[in-house]
Structure formats: structure tokens, C-alpha cells
Amino acid sequence: MVRRQTICRIKFPAGKIEFAKDVAQFANASGGILVVGATNKKKPGGVEVLDKLHALDKDPGITSLPAFMQSARDTIDAHTYPHIEGVEVSSSTTRKGEVMYVYVPSQLPKRKPFIVSGENVGGVYRNTFFSIPQRRRDGNLSTSPKEIHHLLAGKMRNLG
Numbered sequence: 092m093v094r095r096q097t098i099c100r101i102k103f104p105a106g107k108i109e110f111a112k113d114v115a116q117f118a119n120a121s122g123g124i125l126v127v128g129a130t131n132k133k134k135p136g137g138v139e140v141l142d143k144l145h146a147l148d149k150d151p152g153i154t155s156l157p158a159f160m161q162s163a164r165d166t167i168d169a170h171t172y173p174h175i176e177g178v179e180v181s182s183s184t185t186r187k188g189e190v191m192y193v194y195v196p197s198q199l200p201k202r203k204p205f206i207v208s209g210e211n212v213g214g215v216y217r218n219t220f221f222s223i224p225q226r227r228r229d230g231n232l233s234t235s236p237k238e239i240h241h242l243l244a245g246k247m248r249n250l251g
Contacts, residue, residue, distance in 0.1 A: 101162060104216035108209045110163065111170035112224040115205040117195035118175045120226045127163070127191040146188025156182060156189055163193065172206045204234070204242060 101110050117123040128150075132142040153159045164180050179194040198205070210220035223234035223242075234242075 101159070101166060104209065105211035107166045107170060108207060108211060108216075110166055111207045112222065114167050114175065114178065114193055114195055115171050115207050116224040116226040118171070118198050118205040119203055119224065122195050122197040125193040125195070127193065129190065144185055144187055144190050146185070147182070147191055148189040156191070160191055163191065167193075170207050170209055172208065173202055175205060176202070
């Protein structure tokens, strides 16, 4: 799930990168649903559960929910490679108002890994960096340089 702090920052490069990483993590795993406008909390044992929903249509930082949803789609398309098949960005009405969700279906293994271009390095956006975000249970896991080399070496061997 995406924490509320990421919602309004999707307008800025660092927020876009974090959002793209969240989506790519699900694509690199077995898929999932990101609820944008939700905060979660950790239960004993480290499991994260939904804590609160924040209505995006009532958020003063979002002037138009359809425009915000299009910005989310554009962010996914601009910062993830290859294209993630079947991603749906939609909204749902709750008692509190509209929440946005991103459905990421399971992807074919031959299309993985999904890479996110760009990184926030020391508070400065760098488009020359990339990451291969992964999920571990309820958390995030970055791919190490050693793992990236292993992936590339395996693909290169298959080409020869």
C-alpha cells in the first residue's frame, strides 16, 4: 500500500519514482493491489494491515481525481520498463469518499524483471539511475548489484 505522504508528492520526481517502485514491486512479485489514499500500520509479528482510508476527492492537494489518476498512469508508463501488462488505475467510492487503487496482474516470468528508471540521490533527482524493486512479505527489497549482474549474465548467456 502507498502511504499518504506519497499521494501529494506524485507531482514531484522523487514521489513519482517511489510510486513507480511500488507498482514495479508487485509486477516483479505475483501481482497485487495498491490502495492509494490508505495508511497502514504494523501488527505484532510485522504484518502490515490497513489502518485508515483517506478520500482523494477531499484532499486539498488533488484538484481533479481523473487528472490525478492519469498522472499515476503516466508515471507508471514513464518510469517502468518493460511496459507492465494489464495495469488498471481506477477509483472506488467508500463512505469517506473516493479512493484510488492500482491493480497489477501477475506477469509472465519472461517479462521480468521490471525496472524503474530514475532515483532520488541525496535529495536530487537522477534519471541515469535505475532499480529493480522487489517485495518481501509486506516490505520492500532492493536488488543488489550482485543480483543485477547475475540476471544480466544469465540473459546474455541465453542470447549467445
